[in-house]
Amino acid sequence: MTSERFEATYLIETPLDPRKVAQVMAGEQSSGTFTRVAGETDELRERASAVVTKVEELETVAAPSLPNAWLARKGVSGPWRRARVAISFPVDNVGANLATLAAIVAGNLYDLGEVTGLRLDTITLPASFRSRFPLPSQGIAGTRRLTGVPQGPLVGSIIKPNVGLSVEETAALVAKLCEAGLDFIKDDEISADPVHAPLAQRVPAVMAAVRRHQDRTGKAVMVAFNITDETDAMRRHADLVAREGGTCVMTSLNWCGFSAMETLRRSTDLAVHGHRNGYGALSRHPMLGISFQAYQTLWRLAGVDHMHVHGLQGKFAQEDEEVVSSARDCVTPLSAGIDDRVMPAFSSGQWAGTAQPTWDAIGHSDLLFMAGGGILAHPGGPAAGVVSIRQAWDAVMAGISLEEAARTQGELRQALDFFGKLAG
Known part of the structure; x- marks a missing residue:
C-alpha cells in the first residue's frame, strides 16, 4: 500500500x-x-x-x-x-x-x-x-525520425473523397500526394475497412506506392491507416501495416475504448494516430462532460502518439483559445521527469494562411499541420498547395509576415489570394 x-x-x-x-x-x-x-x-x-x-x-x-x-x-x-x-x-x-x-x-x-x-x-x-502506464512508442521524436523531418511542422493531408475510392484509386491518390511533397497522409475517420477498399488489399497497394516514392526520392512518407475495429481485428490490421513497411495506424479513440487501445499499444510499436471524432459530444456544453486536458491525459495513458486538436480559424465549433490550450496540453509532460509528449495534430479548414495564427499562439512547430482543401484545392495543384504551406511556415518562423513573403513566393501568393477570399 x-x-x-x-x-x-x-x-x-x-x-x-x-x-x-x-x-x-x-x-x-x-x-x-x-x-x-x-x-x-x-x-x-x-x-x-x-x-x-x-x-x-x-x-x-x-x-x-x-x-x-x-x-x-x-x-x-x-x-x-x-x-x-x-x-x-x-x-x-x-x-x-x-x-x-x-x-x-x-x-x-x-x-x-x-x-x-x-x-x-x-x-x-x-x-x-x-509510470505504471505505457509511454508513446514514437511520440514527437519518433515521428520526426520516421518521417525524416528533424524540425518544423510535418505537413500532411487527408485522403479525399472520404469514402468510395477503390483500392487502385486510393493508391493512385497516395502516389499523387507523395509526389506533392507531403510528410504525412491519413485516412479519414469514416473510412476504415470498407467493402470497396478493404485494408487487406488497400494497405499493400498504398504501401507499394509509398515504397516506389521512397526508392525514387529517399523520402519515407508516413501513412496513418484507419484500423478502427474490434480489438483482434485492429491487431491484425496493425500487423499487416508493419509487414508492408508502414509506420502509423489511426484509430477513432472514443469508439474503440481504452481497453482496445491499451491492447493495441502493447501489440505494436507503430505510431498510433489518435482521432478524437465524437469529442464534441463530451465537451461542447460548458457545464457538462470533459475538458481536453483531462481527456488527453487518459488517452496518453493508453499510449497514443498523436492527438487531434482541430485547427485555428477552422471549420468546427471550438474557439481558437481551446485549440491552443489543447495543443499545449499535448506537449506538456503529464508528470515531472517523464517525456511522454505527443504530437498535436491540427486539421479542419487549415491552409497556408492559418500558419501565422498557429505560430503566434503556440510558438513552436512540433505539430502535424494537415490540410485537405488547403492542399488539394490550391489553384496551382496539390504540389503548389504543399509548397505554399511550407513557405508560410518558413516565413512565420523567421518573423516575416505572410504578405511580405508572398511578394516573392508565387505559391503562397496564390494561396492567400484564393483561400483568403473563401475565408473572408
Whole structure:
C-alpha cells in the first residue's frame, strides 16, 4: 500500500452548498454512499476515501444548465451556484487500471442529483503512478525520425473523397500526394475497412506506392491507416501495416475504448494516430462532460502518439483559445521527469494562411499541420498547395509576415489570394 494520491478538478453547478456537494462527490467516487453501510469503518475511510482539497465559489445563475428530476422532486430551486472543486484520490484505489481511473474521475458524477452541471477539467498524476502506464512508442521524436523531418511542422493531408475510392484509386491518390511533397497522409475517420477498399488489399497497394516514392526520392512518407475495429481485428490490421513497411495506424479513440487501445499499444510499436471524432459530444456544453486536458491525459495513458486538436480559424465549433490550450496540453509532460509528449495534430479548414495564427499562439512547430482543401484545392495543384504551406511556415518562423513573403513566393501568393477570399 502507498500513500500517493492523484487529483482531479471539476466545474460544478448546484442550488446547494458547493462544499457539501464536493463532499458528496468525493464519497460517491471512493468509499462512501448516501448513508453509512456495513463494513465502512473509520480505518477504511482514512485509507481509501477521496478528499476535497479545494472549493472555489464562482458566479450564480438564474437558471439551471441541465434538468434534474431529483432536485425537482425535493422542490429545490435556485439560484444555481457554480464552483471549481479539487478532489484528491488514493492511487491504491485504482492500480494500473485505465478504465477504472476513468470511472473514478468521471463515472456516476455526471448523474448526481445534487448537480445541474458538472465538467471534469483536469487530472494531475504523480510520476510513479504515471509510470505504471505505457509511454508513446514514437511520440514527437519518433515521428520526426520516421518521417525524416528533424524540425518544423510535418505537413500532411487527408485522403479525399472520404469514402468510395477503390483500392487502385486510393493508391493512385497516395502516389499523387507523395509526389506533392507531403510528410504525412491519413485516412479519414469514416473510412476504415470498407467493402470497396478493404485494408487487406488497400494497405499493400498504398504501401507499394509509398515504397516506389521512397526508392525514387529517399523520402519515407508516413501513412496513418484507419484500423478502427474490434480489438483482434485492429491487431491484425496493425500487423499487416508493419509487414508492408508502414509506420502509423489511426484509430477513432472514443469508439474503440481504452481497453482496445491499451491492447493495441502493447501489440505494436507503430505510431498510433489518435482521432478524437465524437469529442464534441463530451465537451461542447460548458457545464457538462470533459475538458481536453483531462481527456488527453487518459488517452496518453493508453499510449497514443498523436492527438487531434482541430485547427485555428477552422471549420468546427471550438474557439481558437481551446485549440491552443489543447495543443499545449499535448506537449506538456503529464508528470515531472517523464517525456511522454505527443504530437498535436491540427486539421479542419487549415491552409497556408492559418500558419501565422498557429505560430503566434503556440510558438513552436512540433505539430502535424494537415490540410485537405488547403492542399488539394490550391489553384496551382496539390504540389503548389504543399509548397505554399511550407513557405508560410518558413516565413512565420523567421518573423516575416505572410504578405511580405508572398511578394516573392508565387505559391503562397496564390494561396492567400484564393483561400483568403473563401475565408473572408
